[in-house]
Amino acid sequence: MRNIFAICAKELKGYFASPIAYLLLTIFAVLFGFFFFAAVEFFASASMESQMSGRAFPMNVNQQIIAPLFSNATVVFLFLIPMISMRLFAEEKRQGTMELLLTSPIQDWEIVIGKFLGAMLMYTALLGITALDIGLLYIYGKPAWAPILTGYLGLLLQGGCLLAIGAYISTTTKNQIVAAGATFGVCLLLYVLSWTTDMAQTTATKVISYLSVLSHFEPFSKGLIDTKDVVFYLSFIFFGLFLTTKSLESLRWRA
């Protein structure tokens, strides 16, 4: 437990000691800020229109501002998550510090979990920025908090899946750019697999759409916690980290 915590703290410090954390936070703050502005502006003009026309449209902050914002955020994370995960193992391999970790009395899975938690905390810091924007809505309205919380839970689980894949890919190379590129490709694929939900419903498209990380996110953004989605995400994360541990172990045999 102490080892996991030490590795996790080291990872987190690593992000903030290098420009990468600040770069990610800035990129995300600017983009999400713009999405927020656009969504609120659209909502305000729509509600104005509804008052002017005399017919009362049902207006809902959660459904019309927050849910679309969350799905926009998932698109941005598609680009940012590879930047979080790329350094996890590739950097250690390039620096030669892998030799330190692998000759220290710690288990491979402790290294993997520690690093994954560090990356998750970095990702959570990015999510924290969205909380600032969404918090502003409470000054002017009363959004329901339950769908917001489930939305965050969904984002955390979805991000965890992509980070677990990224961690695995990072163990396979010394080159951070290669790790980031490959992770982006895989994440994008897992994301667009959800398009198959709109296709003819055959067994194949059903299976493919089940594999998409995005199709499991939608219920969360609507305020639903479905056990099957939680199980999907958790088993996905577990599988990703299992692969990472095995890959780390195999480094010894291949090196």
Add this chain to the structure above:
Amino acid sequence: MIKVEGLTKRYARTVAVDHISFEVNKGEIVGFLGRNGAGKTTTMRMLTCFLPPTEGSANVAGYDVLQQPMEVKKRIGYLPENPPLYPDMEVGEYLTFVGTIKGIPAAELAQRVEESARRCAIADVKTKLISKLSKGYRQRVGLAQAIIHNPDVLILDEPTSGLDPQQISETRELIASLAGDHTILLSTHILAEVEHTCTNIIIINQGHLVATGSVKDLMKRMRGAEAVVVDIQYEGLDAATARQRVEQIAGVSRVVVKDSEPGRVVLEVESLEGASIRAELARAVVHAGWNLEELRAAATSLEDVFLELTASEKNKAAAAITDAPPAAPEVIQ
């Protein structure tokens, strides 16, 4: 402390380490010698549980590297060829991190960090970023990292590579000061280093063990008990005559003509173990009526030993193509 038996590492196409066996006793400083690519780093990586051996066994600090790697890892300090440093960390922060993952209890951690920094003379840069340190300081931080948990066995891979002469001698002193508490295995291809710091020596070449033993024994063995260079000058003297005469002296085991020109012959004379031949040699030359110009002990440097051993090994390897059995390592006791 370290017991290696038939250790072998095969890669897809090459054999990096081929059935080497040796033993290192508690408190010894052992120099692990070999040319670049001889298999030193691979052997060290197997001893530190970084690489699993293909064959054979290695027992470090009483535990097998394959059966109980965790126990081995707790008892070794390892400095790889490139010190494993995080450039974004401060020195103190780095040592604290390493101390934690090496399993030092939290209560002792600060004190252990302090002590290893003091021993390696890096206390003055504790709050500096590692990326800002010079090569010499980095090497010492690497060494501090290896000794922080007070391991029984220290494995150092070329601890002085890339340092300036001042730093090299400081590092040697540091290593010498660590002896006693720790058993040290250090690899190098700088022979002077071994002569200065090590008590014992292991030479490998192309993955084979070539020789093991103490530095003194090894040099002795190469040149018999004593080697003397004698320079004789006499009008009309030819090498064969001089050689014949010298060979008759009791206790001489081998005579080599080093140099011969009309009127001058330089011989290198090796004696049998325990025999002292200088006086006899001088007398014989003078009795024959020749002029004894010079009589001196042939300086045997480890360099000669090393070159001779690795060169002969090379010839053996070439001979192995014609189906000769691989050479058995020679062990000197």
